[in-house]
Amino acid sequence: MFNFEAGSVTLNSGYEMPLNGLGTYSLRGETCINSVKSALQSGVRLIDTASAYGNEAEVGQAVREAMTELGLKREDIFVITKIYPGSEMADPDRSIQACLDRLDIGYVDMMLLHHPDRNDVKAYHAMGKFVEAGKIRSIGLSNWYVKELEEFLPQVSVMPALVQNEIHPYYQENDVIPYIQSLGIVVQGWYPLGGRGHTAELLGNEVISGIAKAHGVSSAQVILRWNLQKGVVVIPGSGNPDHIRENSELYGFALTDEEMAQINALDRNEKHDWY
Numbered sequence: 001m002f003n004f005e006a007g008s009v010t011l012n013s014g015y016e017m018p019l020n021g022l023g024t025y026s027l028r029g030e031t032c033i034n035s036v037k038s039a040l041q042s043g044v045r046l047i048d049t050a051s052a053y054g055n056e057a058e059v060g061q062a063v064r065e066a067m068t069e070l071g072l073k074r075e076d077i078f079v080i081t082k083i084y085p086g087s088e089m090a091d092p093d094r095s096i097q098a099c100l101d102r103l104d105i106g107y108v109d110m111m112l113l114h115h116p117d118r119n120d121v122k123a124y125h126a127m128g129k130f131v132e133a134g135k136i137r138s139i140g141l142s143n144w145y146v147k148e149l150e151e152f153l154p155q156v157s158v159m160p161a162l163v164q165n166e167i168h169p170y171y172q173e174n175d176v177i178p179y180i181q182s183l184g185i186v187v188q189g190w191y192p193l194g195g196r197g198h199t200a201e202l203l204g205n206e207v208i209s210g211i212a213k214a215h216g217v218s219s220a221q222v223i224l225r226w227n228l229q230k231g232v233v234v235i236p237g238s239g240n241p242d243h244i245r246e247n248s249e250l251y252g253f254a255l256t257d258e259e260m261a262q263i264n265a266l267d268r269n270e271k272h273d274w275y
């Protein structure tokens with residue numbers, strides 16, 4: 001399913017999505033603009049934002065500027081955004097249009113429902129209408145696990161192209177990932193490095209740093225590569241250009257089956273956020 005040579009995966013919507021990107025949660029203002037541009041300069045072609053992050057305008061500005069400065073076409077860049085539960089999903093046409101207006105990049109490659117909500121089916125249908133109008137290319141879900149998917153999927157006719165959930169070595173979702181993948185849906189992990197405040201535990205883990213040393217790469221690269229070899233797309237967040245570049249260099253080494261098994265054994269079912 002994953003094409004490691006091209007660094008992309010074909011979604012069930014027919015579009016190609018890069019296997020690694022930049023997460024922009026917690027990036028604001030100039031830091032956000034500079035980080036997105038730095039990612040695009042390092043060859044990263046996937047950017048994850050959300051209405052709730054309050055930085056869609058900055059992401060859009062960075063994408064437009066990078067297109068001019070780096071000679072990229074809009075089709076070269078894959079932008080994900082999300083609409084939030086509550087008032088946004090209650091009036092989805094308006095909130096979807098607001099995302100498009102704030103981003104101002106013509107169309108959005110992927111729009112997700114950020115969390116389950118009482119209006120999620122209605123909001124999903126609204127996203128479908130924007131797909132028909134050519135304003136969104138693919139649609140999906142975030143923070144939907146097995147139970148939520150079993151309840152949601154019978155109510156919609158378009159299969160989500162992507163599910164974005166918390167996934168890292170201490171919260172591996174080994175029961176959830178194969179289920180989602182068996183439906184032909186691509187899985188993307190958030191908090192790949194454990195999330196802010198938790199990265200030291202993961203990057204300093206002895207097993208992970210030992211594997212990193214053996215390959216001459218960083219702990220972050222080992223964790224990201226472990227995700228890719230499990231068929232999980234990664235969107236590490238960073239405001240540091242050196243980390244952003246490092247996080248994109250994931251294709252020059254491969255973990256052995258034994259190393260994958262060693263990291264699989266670190267699972268603690270330890271969530272780092274409530275959803």
Ligand SMILES: NC(=O)c1ccc[n+]([C@@H]2O[C@H](COP(=O)([O-])OP(=O)(O)OC[C@H]3O[C@@H](n4cnc5c(N)ncnc54)[C@H](OP(=O)(O)O)[C@@H]3O)[C@@H](O)[C@H]2O)c1
Pocket residue numbers: 022023024025026048049114142143164165189190191192193194195196197199203218220221235236237238239240243244246247
């Ligand atoms: N759908 C959802 O509900 C949801 C929820 C949470 C997150 N997300 C998405 O997932 C993305 C990733 O999550 P996140 O950014 O919160 O957490 P993360 O990627 O697990 O970790 C980010 C932290 O790791 C550090 N870091 C990044 N690369 C590093 C490297 N190579 N070496 C050392 N430290 C490194 C960053 O610091 P520096 O800035 O110093 O590099 C930052 O403190 C978010 O940005 C967002 O797009 C989605």
